Amino acid sequence: MAEFSVDPYVELYARRTAGMSASEVRALFAVAARPEVVSLAGGMPYVQALPQEDVLSVVQEVLRTRQAESLQYGGGQGYPELRARLADLMAEEGAGADPESIIVTGGAQQALDLIGKVFIDPGDEIVVEAPSYVGALSAFSAYEPRYVSIAMDDDGMIVEELEEALVHGARPKFVYTVPNFNNPAGVTLSLSRREHLVSICREAGIPIVEDNPYGMLRFEGDRLPCLRQLDPENVIYLGTLSKVFSPGVRIGWVSAEPGVAQRLVQIKEAADLCTSSFMQLVSERYLAGDRWRANLATLVDAYRNRRDAMLTALDAHFPAEASWTTPAGGFYVWATLPVYLDATSMLAAAVDRRVAYVPGTAFYADGRGRDRMRLAFCYPTESDIEEGVRRLGTLLADEEALYRSLNP
């Protein structure tokens, strides 16, 4: 695509597009898609593990029994049968829900966009974690909020800091959190913080947006109660089939109280009328049997092995001054480099050495994170993970040596 400078419409674009440009990172990721590059960047699930027969049989069943419906428009809220299955999935995570409270969306990403659209006027405050899921920041930013960023540690969001911010006058429209196996931080919100969080938000009348894509990808330890389970009335819950089934079907959902749900349905219809009927009916059939449980178990085993491979490789190849989180589930390790290293400017050299990651700055609303990197273990094989981390470790050692030679 051509340069912006020749664009005749440059005066016509909305204010929200001001920060958009063909970023350097975006260009590097295009290069990083080459097969010789080990990508620790993208959060692509290991869909190759899904047996062809399992998908083919449900698709054939849908076309045999409900072809006309599958090819037609559906209602904005989504198919009732699918919503019942999604409510069942929520119940498995301890957060039972009425199917009437559920709106099917184009992945959980669309749910984030719709929530931003329903709640945010320009200049409104919203609370996010620091770091936060980059896609949530992109979705919300289109509605021009002011971010209140709350730091995290190994027990997730430091809820005391949020309490402090509220005391000092923050009046957010909502609090956004990924409490389980956070993207990008890999950490999980502790039980006592969960209880504290729902309590202060209920007190202040601030809804919590609980985004839970990874909840079912636990490698060890006991499940913690969802925020939604702790306070069913003040938590807007987001789920997705991207990790349980497939991101290619683009099925996510949001479950919310009636006032929010009704607005979300209308905003959803204005945004794309409805989610694919075909993909909704296929997803419903996939969840109808028990095959999804066996397939999910296979995936969780694979992700656990890959997490282990990454942690072992980090121990072996990363410099002593670096640190990283130890996720008990999900897709990501979050690494902190020596402060004098810059993961953003280092990315080009990394891709040159045939390894890619996402620089930490992508995950902060305020420009922080230059000494951080997100390392995804979900997609590459264990040997590719070992090799990718090795390449990255060599680069870090070289950068460190260069820094020391310049700052003796």
Place this chain on the structure above:
Amino acid sequence: MAEFSVDPYVELYARRTAGMSASEVRALFAVAARPEVVSLAGGMPYVQALPQEDVLSVVQEVLRTRQAESLQYGGGQGYPELRARLADLMAEEGAGADPESIIVTGGAQQALDLIGKVFIDPGDEIVVEAPSYVGALSAFSAYEPRYVSIAMDDDGMIVEELEEALVHGARPKFVYTVPNFNNPAGVTLSLSRREHLVSICREAGIPIVEDNPYGMLRFEGDRLPCLRQLDPENVIYLGTLSKVFSPGVRIGWVSAEPGVAQRLVQIKEAADLCTSSFMQLVSERYLAGDRWRANLATLVDAYRNRRDAMLTALDAHFPAEASWTTPAGGFYVWATLPVYLDATSMLAAAVDRRVAYVPGTAFYADGRGRDRMRLAFCYPTESDIEEGVRRLGTLLADEEALYRSLNP
């Protein structure tokens, strides 16, 4: 869902949600979905005409050859192979396009939403037709524009009125039009007006958004050049597979100049990451063969017969004082009632008599249209159309008699 009055978040919603409520019309449509009601309301394509074998074979081919890809995330712009097919479709309508200019969207509805998001700041002017596609008004309204409504006649938008508005200081971000077989008006923009429209918009530096869902559903007469064909550089073109293939796959697209296209891709990624890979690959395979041409010809024949059935029934059953358009393609007849009748307040009685339509007010940004109704002939059979129009004609006659008895 419960009443808004008990909603604890009522102070937290964004300004754009202010006009949203559980509308009476919405409630009536829920009733109108009952099988005994002849619905002349919804614009549902006649997907039953698609041979099961044609859909099954392409789905099987995708799963056999590209299952992992079909179940995985894809790029925000959409699959290159599908974009090439969509460019071919545009060429069939006389508007050749570079596949690089195309962004695959969740139906053309999402393209409308993304265009609103890229161009509209609150209070910005945009030009729409009066009447306009209700879904476009919903999509754009989320970004809080001021509408400049331009009237239509049997030759489409009265471009002289737009010229007048520009002379008097209107500075719209874009002009939105459905030039072929307009939804809801059924009319087609004449060639001389097309030339005039592209000329004044180019002169004024205002992009045209050409929404062309029905172009391939022509019943008679010669194709007119697309606006995009008349001015490739100043027309943002919207297409959809909803009428050529299926709305259930939710595949639409937008083709635009590089500056717009680049922003649309980023806005799209923030909105839902990507459109279903599965549905993109299935659509690509469907368009790869020639079966789509034969199936489309079958559909066009069916729609032509249904249009004829509706026009015949209107002649037979509608009052002498009513008038209606004669569409040469598409899905809709637009009827004008005697001014003393109110199609909005009459809808409940119509549903009671087992027939439904969309009241004209839905299609205006400024509350006009109470004496209009949109009658869709795409979905019901010819005999249902005859019966539905008969029921509606009887209602109109009764309402007319009532009016005359009260205003002798």
